[in-house]
Amino acid sequence: MDIKVKLNELIDIRVNEIAMIRKSIYIQKSNNLRNIMEKYSIVMFYSLWEGFFCESLGLYIEYINQRNISIFDFHERLLAYCISNTMELEKNVTDFNKHIVLSKNLLQIANNGFINIPKKIDVKSNTTVKVMNNILKKLCVVGINEKKSDEFNLLLMKRNSIAHGDFENSYVDNRIILKLSELIINSMDEMTENILEAINKSSYIKVIN
Template sequence: MNIELLEELLAAESAWRKKEIADLILISEGNDNPPVILKSILLQLYAHWEGLIKRSAKLYLRYIKERNHKFHEVELNFKALVVKNIIAECIKNQNSLHLANEMNIIQKLELENLKYAVGINVDNDQDNSIIDTESNLTPEVLRKILNVIGLTYRQEYEAKSSYLDKNFLHRRHTIAHGSKIENDESFCLDIVTILNLRKLVFSILDIIIDEILEYAINGFYLVDNKDKLEQYLQQQKSRIQAVFSEL
C-alpha cells in the first residue's frame, strides 16, 4: 500500500459514511422528523463513529507494516505492538515445562535486523486483537486507540467528552437496548441535537484521518522524526482550536 492508496481508502471510508447519515437526515426532515427516524440516525451515527475509527487505525497500521522498517526505527508504541505479538505466541504454550518460548522472545528482541511486523486484518471487523473499540467507543476508549497508533488525544476532545457521553453515547446505549423513550421527558432527541452531534462527530473523525495521513506522509511514526512531529503538533494546535471554536 502506497500513500496514494492509503489516502484514497481513507477518503472513501469517510465519504460513504457521511453520505449515509446525510441521506437519513433528508428522509427525516422530509417526514417532519419522526422520533423513530431520529433514533435510527443516532444509532447509525454511532456505528460510523466506531467503524471509521477502527477502519482508519487498521489501515494506518497496515501501511506502516508494509514499509518494512526495522524494530529500532519505529516509535515506542509500535515496538510495544511487536512485543505484544511475540508474547502472545509464548502464552499459547504457557503450560510448557521448558523455557523454549521465553528464550525465543529474548532472541527475537535482541536481533538487530528484527522487523516491525504486526498482523493486522483490515477487512475483518470482528478482529479486536489490536484495535479494540470495546463495542462502546467512549472518549476514554478513543484515547487508548490513539495511543496504540501513536496519535495525540487532544485537549479539545477531552473538553467535549462529557457532551459526547451524555448526548451521544448514553442515548445510543439506551436506544440500542430497546428502552422506550417516547414518553421520557428527560430524553429529548430532536433534529437540532442530531445535526450538532453529526458536526462534532465528523469534525473529530476528519481531524484524526487528516493526522493519520500527515503521520504517514512525514514518517512521524519513526524515532528519527520526533522533532519534526513536535513541530507539526504545535502547528496543528491552532487549527484544531479554530475547528472546535465553531462547534
C-alpha cells in the same frame, strides 16, 4: 497505496450515508415515524463513527507494515502495542506452558527483526475520547480534541440506551441529530489530519536523542 485517497473515500462514504439518514428522517410526514427514525439513527451514527475509527487506523497500520520497518526502529509505544497485541499479553495467562510458547514467540520476533502490526482495533464498543485517545497514543497518532468528550459521551450514552431498551434516556430530537452528525463529520476530518501528520512526521519511528 495512497492513504490520503483511501481515508477521504472512507469519509465520503459516511458523509453521504449521514446525509441520507437525515433526509430520510425529515421527509417523514408521520410524527411517530419521524420520532422512531430519529431515535434509531443514533445507532447508525455510532456504527458509522466506530467503523471509521477502526478502518482508518487499519489503513494507517497497513501503511506502516508496508514500509518493512525493523522492530528496533519502531517507536517504543508502537513496539509495545505491537508485541502486546501479537502475543495477547493483556490476557491474564496463568498456564506456564503458554508462558513457554510466548517466550519462544518473543525470541522469534527478535531474531526476525520484523513484525506486522495487527490491524484489528478493538474499542470494546466504548468510543469515549479517553478510550480512543489511549489507542491513538499507542499508535503514535495525535489524539482527538478532548473538548469533544461531552459530545462523544452523549453519542455513547444515547446509543447504549437505545440498544438496551432504556426508553427513559433514549429521547432524541432534531437538535441532537444535528449535533452528533456534525461531531462525526468534524471528527473524521480531524482524525484524518492527525493520521496524515503522523505519517508525514514518521511519528511511528523511534526518537533518537
